[in-house]
Amino acid sequence: MTSISKDEFITTVELAERWRVHTDTVERWRRQGKPPSFYSINGKILYKVAEQDNRSFYKERFDSSKKYPDYKGTVKVPVGQIEEFISYLKNAKPDNDGYVGDFIPLRASGYTNTPKNNPNGKKFLALKIETDYKKQKEIYESGTTSTSPVDAPLGSDEIDF
Numbered sequence: 001m002t003s004i005s006k007d008e009f010i011t012t013v014e015l016a017e018r019w020r021v022h023t024d025t026v027e028r029w030r031r032q033g034k035p036p037s038f039y040s041i042n043g044k045i046l047y048k049v050a051e052q053d054n055r056s057f058y059k060e061r062f063d064s065s066k067k068y069p070d071y072k073g074t075v076k077v078p079v080g081q082i083e084e085f086i087s088y089l090k091n092a093k094p095d096n097d098g099y100v101g102d103f104i105p106l107r108a109s110g111y112t113n114t115p116k117n118n119p120n121g122k123k124f125l126a127l128k129i130e131t132d133y134k135k136q137k138e139i140y141e142s143g144t145t146s147t148s149p150v151d152a153p154l155g156s157d158e159i160d161f
Contacts, residue, residue, distance in 0.1 A: 009039065009046035018052060037064065075129050088131045091144040095135075105132040 015036070016023040030038055030045065036055065039046050054068040077085055094102035107130040 008049055009041070010049055010052065012045055012047075015047050015052060018056070075127060085131075088136065088139065091139045091142075092132075092135050093138065093142075105135055106130065107132055 010018070012023050012026050012030075016026050019026075029036075036047055036051060039048070051068070055062045058068075089104055092104045094104055096102050108127055109130075110125055110127040112125050
C-alpha cells in the first residue's frame with residue numbers, strides 16, 4: 001500500500017497564495033478544466049506540490065502534457081574525490097543496453113527523512129551517488145588505474161521538498 005504524505009499536496013488556498021491569485025480564480029480554472037491538475041482525496045481538492053513547483057520554475061515553458069521530475073537538486077562531489085570520479089568516467093569501458101546506447105553506470109540510492117533538529121518538520125531527500133563496483137573492478141583488472149575498487153560515495157546531497 002502506498003502512503004501519501006501531507007507534504008506532497010497543497011490546498012486551493014495554498015496554491016492561490018503561491019501564485020498570488022484569488023482562490024476564486026483557481027476554482028474557476030478547475031471548473032473550466034484548465035491546468036493545474038487536481039486530485040480529490042477524501043472529498044478535499046488538492047494539488048501536487050511538485051507540479052506547482054515545476055510550473056513556477058518553467059513558467060511559460062511549462063507543458064502540462066509532459067512528465068517532470070518530482071524532485072530536483074544538485075549532487076555535490078567533494079573536491080578530494082574529483083580526480084577519482086574523472087578517472088572512473090575516463091577509464092570505464094561503456095556498457096550498452098540497447099535503449100540509452102553507450103553509458104557509464106553510476107549507482108544512486110536515496111531516502112526521505114525529517115531531521116530531528118528541524119523545527120518546521122520539513123522533509124528532505126538524501127541521495128548518494130557511487131561508482132559501480134563491478135565497473136571499478138573491471139577498470140582495476142585492466143591495469144588502467146592503480147587504485148583498487150572502492151565502494152565509496154562520489155557525492156551526495158540533501159534536497160528539501
